[in-house]
Amino acid sequence: MNYHVDSNGYYGKFGGAYIPEMLYPNVEELREQYLDIIAEDAFQEEFNALLKDYVGRPTPLFLANRLSEKYGAQIYLKREDLCHTGAHKVNNTIGQIILAKKLGKKKIIAETGAGQHGVATATVCALMGIDCIVYMGEVDMARQKPNVERMRILGAKVVPATSGSKTLKDATNEAMRHWINNPKDTHYIIGSVVGPHPYPDMVTRFQAVISAEMKTQLKEKTGNEDPDYVFACVGGGSNAAGSFYHYLDNESVKLVAVEASGLGVSSGKSAATTALGKSGVLHGSKTLLMQTPDGQVVEPYSISAGLDYPGIGPMHAHLFDTKRVEFLSATDEEAMQAGIELSRLEGIIPAIESAHAFAALSQMKFDASDVVVINLSGRGDKDLDTYIKWGKY
Structure with a gap:
């Protein structure tokens, strides 16, 4: 039994990339390059150094x-x-911010539920001097207010998601919508092993x-x-x-x-x-x-x-x-x-x-x-x- 992703982005019958046409260039760029980039010696040296000296691993x-x-x-x-x-969220955001830089991206967006991924994204964007927008459900913003303020202190713009249950699903919807409208200069740092291939595999590798x-x-x-x-x-x-x-x-x-x-x-x-x-x-x-x-x-x-x-x-x-x-x-x-x-x-x-x-x-x-x-x-x-x-x- 194979428990890892295949060349088409599937784990058994699950996975794939079901995306709007506007996102195809971005996702395809990632799919074509992520494995080669993260295998580079320079990437691994920077990633491992930051995990050790910045994250505390x-x-x-x-x-x-x-x-x-x-x-x-x-x-x-x-x-x-x-x-x-x-x-643990910062393990992934360190990896993705280095990847985004190597792809020439100038802006970062993210979604967050508990706020930990949002804080981790805002943190690495501050570290690298890159603009950051975090989408967060209005309900989650109320129950995780300290993390909202941490993101703002770090320089991120926190945008409330006010549709549906006003939680993580809806924050993800809003982040996807933003990405569709700004596909060329923006990298979406997804915080979990969800989303279109290669995100589930990429986030797993960083974690x-x-x-x-x-x-x-x-x-x-x-x-x-x-x-x-x-x-x-x-x-x-x-x-x-x-x-x-x-x-x-x-x-x-x-x-x-x-x-x-x-x-x-x-x-x-x-x-x-x-x-x-x-x-x-x-x-x-x-x-x-x-x-x-x-x-x-x-x-x-x-x-x-x-x-x-x-x-x-x-x-x-x-x-x-x-x-x-x-x-x-x-x-x-x-x-x-x-x-x-x-x-x-x-x-x-x-x-x-x-x-x-x-x-x-x-x-x-x-x-x-x-x-x-x-x-x-x-x-x-x-x-x-x-x-x-x-x-x-």
Whole structure:
């Protein structure tokens, strides 16, 4: 079984590039050049130097002793929350801003849900002196106000998306619309493993540094570079793609993706795509998405802005379809409780997105010898207002 993208941009039956004619030159330019550019020595030298000296990589792999004791396994946390800007998103924006420069682009646009990708994009644009516009749902702007202000401080223009559910899907729609109207001088830094080919593969390659480091660090700590389990939360799925990448072809490693089931999978207020979705096209690729019988997108819901998306990336759709990855889900309440539990047991307040991955621990049965790695994809600073409003701590 092949779990990687093919030459046509497909993962099995998912993927491709379903795009308006106006975007074809941009996407085709990327498709033709991205692999050659990122393979260049000069690109790799600049990318790796910035990951080390600017982002702060490698991020630690931390043995969570109290969490391990509670769940009866050796649980390690991949500390992406310690990256500059507070989440894994910056791995991708560093790669894409270097690529955009090499393609001669003068302006950057992005979409964001929880705001972490927006902050990471604004950060690298400030670093490189490039104009930046970030589209963000009006609802997400209200619940992630600190990140909105961080983007503005960094010099980005933050544009509210006021249509639909006013969340991530709608921000992506607005960014795509902008790109269609400004195709020649603008690069769109997509933040997740979604969108037309080559974006899902390109973002995965930039995030694959996570699992590459995991292997080296596990070898040092346990004598074996392969864990028994890797857990990650999934909305679009960039942190999961990076966490899983170097283990995809090793089926002795169990991969677990955790979606947001909101108020419950069957509540009508959920973002559990694999439980509720079917094949369709969204934002330029064929994937699994939540939709009505006549193909209209169902509005997603999650307490976490970064998981509030009606689909998943095409790679994840293929991993679900082939059963390579086990997909679980956690409700708002379960995720919030898991976030507080991690805070109390290990002194780490996680992003609510990441807390969903921790919530799945209670759904598993481990052996005491099992080595479990959870990708702690972001820190909870941005979510303090949500934690406070929830109040059960």
